[in-house]
Amino acid sequence: MAINNPLSSLFGKSPIKPMQDHMTVACGAASELVGFFAAVIADDWDTAADIQQQIAAQENQADDLKKNLRLHLPKSLFLPVPRSDLLEILSMQDAIANTARDIAGIMLGRKMAIPAAVQPLMVEFVQSAVDASAQALKAINELDELLEAGFAGREITIVEQLIEELDACEHRADKVEIDIRAALFAVEDDLPPVKVMFLYRVIESIGDLSNCAQKVGSRLQLLLAR
């Protein structure tokens, strides 16, 4: 006898765990950037190429997870949080992976050297952007605890704390960005203009990375506010 029982078809697949999986992969791609920049500064383009491959692979994996998650969130599903908020958080998470891939791609493709004067600031800048995305992952990892507590009470305070720390991370990254732009501006006349242009572009992208991480946090906050 076939069993199509109303009780077992009542339960959809919870999107929480897949959201966290996606964020883990996206952050994994971003965190590779630390090693990537170290290789670039050391002028070790073989290692850099390897790392870029890994970033691209993780970005692909994140894309697959994203598609899968979207397909399993039909409108007929009744979720504890607004579906649109979840989907927006997902887009932001995905943007982290995309930005990481773009940064590694353009730098490897153009074999971009980083002028010695901005190298220490660049390392700090990349690290602060990666920290911001790791902090966003921490907040997203609270989603299952939030669900357990029914999106109310103490758990909300814990998550709000994490989001505040995330904002602090992003501010730190912003400050370093101002410094690095100033440092590059000071030496830009001695460098080929096209290379400088692309350096500014990479700096902007790294800034985007921490912005995306912050946006994940602020969407999460919106989701809790309702």
Add this chain to the structure above:
Amino acid sequence: MSILAEYGTLLLVLACLFGVFMAWGVGANDVANAMGTSVGSKALTIKQAIFIAMIFEFLGAYLAGGEVTSTIRKGIIDPALLEGQPELLVYGMISALLAAATWLLVASIWGWPVSTTHSIVGAIVGFAAVGISVDAVSWGKVGSIAASWVVSPILAGSISFALFKSVQSLILNTATPFANGKKYIPVYMFGVGFLIAMVTILKGLKHVFKDSGIKLSFWEATGYSIIVGLIIAIVGVVLLSRIREEDYSTEQNRFGGVEKIFAILMIFTACAMAFAHGSNDVANAVGPLAAVYSVISTGVVGAKAMMPSWILLLGGLGIVIGLATYGFKVIATVGKKITELTPSRGFAAELGAAGTVVLASGTGLPVSTTHTLVGAILGVGLARGIGALNLRVIGTIFLSWIITLPVGATLSILFFFIFKTALS
């Protein structure tokens, strides 16, 4: 009269066979819905679930199944019109059993979710309205039964919503959820014991008490129920004291220990659920049988004779056999599909549903346990407790109502006329 005298035994044996078959079907298919939540949330293993189901389905059927059985037996049909021709009621009830059993079998083969309760009520209304006369149906009673099908999921949903909200504010959203859980969960256990005891003593045990000449006032019943509730709460405290938070909670999963103590609570609600299910659904199988027996043994319709307890016993046995032969497979399948339900939610849903169904059993209203449970789970979902719920199921349930009632009715009309022509 002569027909009943001539074929009485044969008809009774037929009714017994069909009745036991229906009970088998209830045990094989429906019990899975009552127990699946416990298995899905990993509060019970399948073996434990079967064990609990066997004992408590049987107890529910035997101790508290009388009221609903009597509704099916004599509440839906107005006996006044059948005064002169009691054999019509016998044909009709046997047809209703056969119709509901056939339809459930067909539906199971095709994998349609249909309710045993709706099949049997549809079948009885069908043969009475068409085979006898439209006036033979007590439409008032049928109306209240139909209303209870809408009210019971909503009531269960509201209870579960409130239960889950109370769990949130008392346990989950506090600084020390584990300690608070140990403090408050025995209160819920008391509630489970009290509710079941109250309904059983006030309604279910009526026939037992009447036989032995015991009379309990409402307050005495309350007193005994409080004692039962306290005993259950004490057993619960003992079980809870063995759970240590360190064994189950980790950095990644801070609520592991709390869920573990809810899993203990769920053992109790699973018992309540099985009891409630047994008390309500046994009537679908043995209600018509009881009607046939009362007509054949007394020769008149609507005699005030008390229903013999062997009929409930037979139904209870049928359920247990269904469970043992086929039900365990279905429980495993259903359990595997509802793993998203954790014990803290599963308990709220089960207690909401069990409470509603037991109340319905006490009032003699045949409701669908599955639909009530679906309502209860949606209630927990509304309290933002469940990751994702598929609302299409509500549509499927409505569809199965719309199909089951006329199909059950049509089949029973068909069988009724076949019996009538063949035997007279």
